[in-house]
Amino acid sequence: MTDDTVDVLIVGAGASGAALAWSLLETRMRILCLEQGPHLPDSQFPSRRDDYELARYAEFSCDPNVRGLQQDYPINVDDSCIAPVNFNGVGGSTINFLGHWPRMKPSDFRTRSLDGVAADWPVDYATLAPFYDQNDRNTGVSGLPGNPAYPDYAPELPPLPIGKLGQTLAAGFNALGWHWWPSDAAILSRDHEGRSKCVNAGTCDLGCAAGAKGGTNFTYWPMLQSAGVELRTQCRVREVRVDPATGLASGVLYYGPDGQLHEQKAELVVLACNGIGTPRLLLNSKSQLFPDGLANRSDQVGRNLMFHPLTGVSGVFDAPLEGHKGPMACSILSQEFYETDPGRGFVRGYGLHSGRSTTPMTYALGGYGIDRPIPWGAAHREIMDEVYPNLASLTVVAEDLPEAHNRVTLDPTLTDSDGIPAPKVSYRLGDNTRAMLAHGTDRATELLLAAGARRVLAKGEDAVWWRAGWHQLGTCRMGPDPETSVVNGWGRCHDVKNLFIVDGSVFVTAGAVNPTSTIQALALYVGDSIKTNISTLFD
Amino acid sequence: MTLILEPSLRAVLDLSLDLLIPANPARDIPSAGALGVADFVLRTAQAAPADAAHMAQILQALQALDGPPTPDALRAVEQAMPEAFQTLLRLTYMGYYSRPDMREKVGVASWPVHPKGYDVPRESSALMDALTAPVRARGRIYRDAVVMTGDLS
Numbered sequence A: 001m002t003d004d005t006v007d008v009l010i011v012g013a014g015a016s017g018a019a020l021a022w023s024l025l026e027t028r029m030r031i032l033c034l035e036q037g038p039h040l041p042d043s044q045f046p047s048r049r050d051d052y053e054l055a056r057y058a059e060f061s062c063d064p065n066v067r068g069l070q071q072d073y074p075i076n077v078d079d080s081c082i083a084p085v086n087f088n089g090v091g092g093s094t095i096n097f098l099g100h101w102p103r104m105k106p107s108d109f110r111t112r113s114l115d116g117v118a119a120d121w122p123v124d125y126a127t128l129a130p131f132y133d134q135n136d137r138n139t140g141v142s143g144l145p146g147n148p149a150y151p152d153y154a155p156e157l158p159p160l161p162i163g164k165l166g167q168t169l170a171a172g173f174n175a176l177g178w179h180w181w182p183s184d185a186a187i188l189s190r191d192h193e194g195r196s197k198c199v200n201a202g203t204c205d206l207g208c209a210a211g212a213k214g215g216t217n218f219t220y221w222p223m224l225q226s227a228g229v230e231l232r233t234q235c236r237v238r239e240v241r242v243d244p245a246t247g248l249a250s251g252v253l254y255y256g257p258d259g260q261l262h263e264q265k266a267e268l269v270v271l272a273c274n275g276i277g278t279p280r281l282l283l284n285s286k287s288q289l290f291p292d293g294l295a296n297r298s299d300q301v302g303r304n305l306m307f308h309p310l311t312g313v314s315g316v317f318d319a320p321l322e323g324h325k326g327p328m329a330c331s332i333l334s335q336e337f338y339e340t341d342p343g344r345g346f347v348r349g350y351g352l353h354s355g356r357s358t359t360p361m362t363y364a365l366g367g368y369g370i371d372r373p374i375p376w377g378a379a380h381r382e383i384m385d386e387v388y389p390n391l392a393s394l395t396v397v398a399e400d401l402p403e404a405h406n407r408v409t410l411d412p413t414l415t416d417s418d419g420i421p422a423p424k425v426s427y428r429l430g431d432n433t434r435a436m437l438a439h440g441t442d443r444a445t446e447l448l449l450a451a452g453a454r455r456v457l458a459k460g461e462d463a464v465w466w467r468a469g470w471h472q473l474g475t476c477r478m479g480p481d482p483e484t485s486v487v488n489g490w491g492r493c494h495d496v497k498n499l500f501i502v503d504g505s506v507f508v509t510a511g512a513v514n515p516t517s518t519i520q521a522l523a524l525y526v527g528d529s530i531k532t533n534i535s536t537l538f539d
Numbered sequence B: 001m002t003l004i005l006e007p008s009l010r011a012v013l014d015l016s017l018d019l020l021i022p023a024n025p026a027r028d029i030p031s032a033g034a035l036g037v038a039d040f041v042l043r044t045a046q047a048a049p050a051d052a053a054h055m056a057q058i059l060q061a062l063q064a065l066d067g068p069p070t071p072d073a074l075r076a077v078e079q080a081m082p083e084a085f086q087t088l089l090r091l092t093y094m095g096y097y098s099r100p101d102m103r104e105k106v107g108v109a110s111w112p113v114h115p116k117g118y119d120v121p122r123e124s125s126a127l128m129d130a131l132t133a134p135v136r137a138r139g140r141i142y143r144d145a146v147v148m149t150g151d152l153s
Helices: A015-027 A052-057 A111-115 A125-139 A163-176 A220-226 A274-284 A360-364 A378-390 A431-450 A516-532 B007-020 B037-046 B049-063 B071-080 B082-097 B100-105 B125-138
Strands: A006-011 A031-034 A076-080 A230-232 A236-242 A249-255 A261-271 A310-316 A332-334 A350-354 A391-398 A407-415 A421-427 A455-457 A499-501
Touching (some): A015 A125, A015 A516, A031 A261, A052 A360, A163 A332, A163 A391, A274 A421, A310 A431, A360 A378, A360 B082, A378 A391, A431 A455, B037 B049, B037 B082, B049 B071, B071 B082
Parallel strands (some): A006 A261, A031 A230, A261 A499
Antiparallel strands (some): A332 A350
């Protein structure tokens, strides 16, 4: 079956695909988005159920290998110490992300020049700043202006409450003279533009049934659909096709909800499938022109995979801190150790994030993203009655550096339910990251004691979180050189001039912050560049 | 795989769950076996072949115990079949804490968190100003990154 040719075909309805579509609205081009998952109404989010926690281990697990839904693709993680996590549906991983919204910093875009590692980005903070601002307006961002860890900007909405837990930790940071600030959050602190404010449910990962969290299902997609962008759900793209005569992308082949293979032609193709899904799709798009995968003449597609390796430290305080009340990951954030200090024994840095506490079942099972149940027997009773209510935790969020051996390839046998080869992730922690996590663990311990913890719970051994692969970055990186990068400075593939990539795979470095704000700012920037260069787009 | 238990084995399973999550009589918190969590464990295990196989192993081991289960006996089972025991533990914790009444016993609301949520008042501007004053007083802590790179696009 052949459909009409569209002007712009976007693969993926998550964070970046939605932002890119919004940017192109004013062009009045015909835009179509194919999304492999469904469009879930918020009434189907599990936090309205009595047993809502169970969903975290079933259909709303962050791990596609646990969910195993028809729209999910399996990921071989046998050779990785971190499992990638995601969500497939309209909104993508913004359905189950936690809404933490820090920006990257000026130095993050210049790591080669400043610190001698990785590479400089082809764009800088100042260039992206107006796109951060625009994206914040489209999303609805709460926060406190004046953070001295950033150039000036002002979130539109007042900060979310940091609560008893946040105030307690803030006192500890102040006692040590360390930086901290209320977290910027893509979560509404008050009713805003027809959306309801956060009710502090604490289950942001289970979808936000209040509509307060800035998933693109609540932010961009209502605007896009009313503006005429066509959205086809349960459509899984198998490959991007290339016209052998021109070397340009001609469209895609996809499996529709009828289970049949369809062709969709397009003048311009945009990939927005995240840092695992996009290289998978490119590597699955082999042709005579591109026998090693589309846009992969550099052999960089799939390489340089970066996560944000995490570890956590918890303190037990003398009184309940009510950490289950409030947005799951957004309380306060310290960037005291973010910038490089040669005396620390590693390059670049990390953040100390105070999320809140998790719910009882998840705590008993080892914590969010960890499969290591707490002890049984008398110890279990003591932990749940005396420790769990009185906990405050800090997460050490480390900047990963790009390393070519950390990569996404295709698994030789594993496939999704349509028979499309699945990705395999090969990933190990670098020495720099390990040193950073160890330093962060010590500093988090110091902070918790300064804040009044009566004891600190050590995780022991190599305690990097298993399901910490939220941020999948770097696998189709930007750069000026077609020999060492996949896309140019505004997201256009070096090898295929009408093929763009706008998700986290284009990141050159990872920073040490949650990347969605930057992913979307970049997508808006790419959209703006497409408009600016429209007359010479395919030259 | 169907997990059908004789009453005597069910009683042993209940006693075992009581050992995994004991009661706290001082706070009127029941144990897992007394709460009937075994129903959840068996029902959930049956829905997943790997879990069902693990539970079949566990039940066989419990059936072979000399006398009622004790902590030492359960530890021996845990050492002999760690993966199966982890499944038992996981399903027991899930069954126990998926109950709203047990959630409430450890300080978390019994109600579904939407739409009601929790009332968490926002800090006043005065309090936030006071808390952040030392941070602001230090001044900026980010690095400038103006580097002459030429045309990188």
